[in-house]
Amino acid sequence: MARKPEVFVRPLSMEEGRRLQKITRTAKDPVKLRRAIVVLMSAQGRPASAIRTLMQVSDDYVRQVVHAFNERGFDALDPKWSGGRPRRISEWVRERICLIARTTPAEWGITAFSTWSLSKLAAHLQQIRLVTSISPQHLSRILKAGGVSWQATTTWKSSDDPDFIAKMCRVLALYDTRPRGGRVICADEFGPLNLQPRQGRAWRPRSHPRRLRATYHRDDGVRHLLGALDLATGKLYYRIRRRKRWTEFLAFLKSLRCRWPGERLYVICDNYSPHKHAEVRAWARASDVELVYLPTYGSWLNWIESEFAALRYFALNGTDHRSHEEQNAAIAAYIRWHNKHASAKVSFAASSPIRSWTSYPTKVA
Missing domain, CATH: 1.10.10 (Arc Repressor Mutant, subunit A)
Structure with a gap:
């Protein structure tokens, strides 16, 4: 039997990428959330066969979602079924x-x-x-x-980063051509991780959904996950801490430095203030670590975002952990599973229009 050709979502603009990332973080509807994760993974270059394995859905489902998004855009994330008599209004x-x-x-x-x-x-x-x-x-x-709804007026953001194009091209160059003697790492924070019931989906008898408590107390504070994605292997590395200050970020960088001695590390991260702390920058210069900052309002360019979306979907949604130890164990189990099935990250948003904004070097020093 001939293998079906791979399919990918249409090229995404920067604004569409940010909107898609936001949906994977905030969507309440599980159908919309699952479809958004599929589209985000496809937009970041993951083939349908890999998405099928990770999301535990059929190959036809992935292709249907991708084709629907290519045809109808974000409306395809919230499919509607209709019927009834013919319309009287043309x-x-x-x-x-x-x-x-x-x-x-x-x-x-x-x-x-x-x-x-x-x-x-x-x-x-x-x-x-x-x-x-x-x-x-x-x-x-x-x-x-007709796609017209009653909405509150909102504001919009445009990046005020004067080096937006240069930073974006630097990140894409690292994604496309891995530096010799170096390793590209995508780092970010995930959380806050508090103890509360989280909506999700599960197989249940019809009309008998799984129920979670509605009243709860936010006991024992919050935790924060500091994560890193190694593009050469596709594996995730993480630490869970009570705070996410520059001291915790620096300690996490030191653990990454120890993991790959002798290699120059290119750490892609956003503009969160602890990432730019003077102590962090000084240590990075002295330790053969280059901090590559994303452009302002360009966090969807961080390849780890789609992995965080999957982590939230599979490890946290539908849970009601009563202790941080229990929640941390669930996260650890998912990441072990992920790393067991991981593969190298290649082809980030290859057909996106961001590729044509300007040229960038194909080789990284």
């Missing part, structure tokens, strides 16, 4: 309704209010004779199907 009218809903009343010469309610919008649609009649409930369904 597709053109529905598109027009969604377009009008995204305008403000002021654009139509209405100054009495600044935003539409469903009843006001329905009355306006009838007044301009786009529809003869429509109920607020049906209007709500049309807007939902």
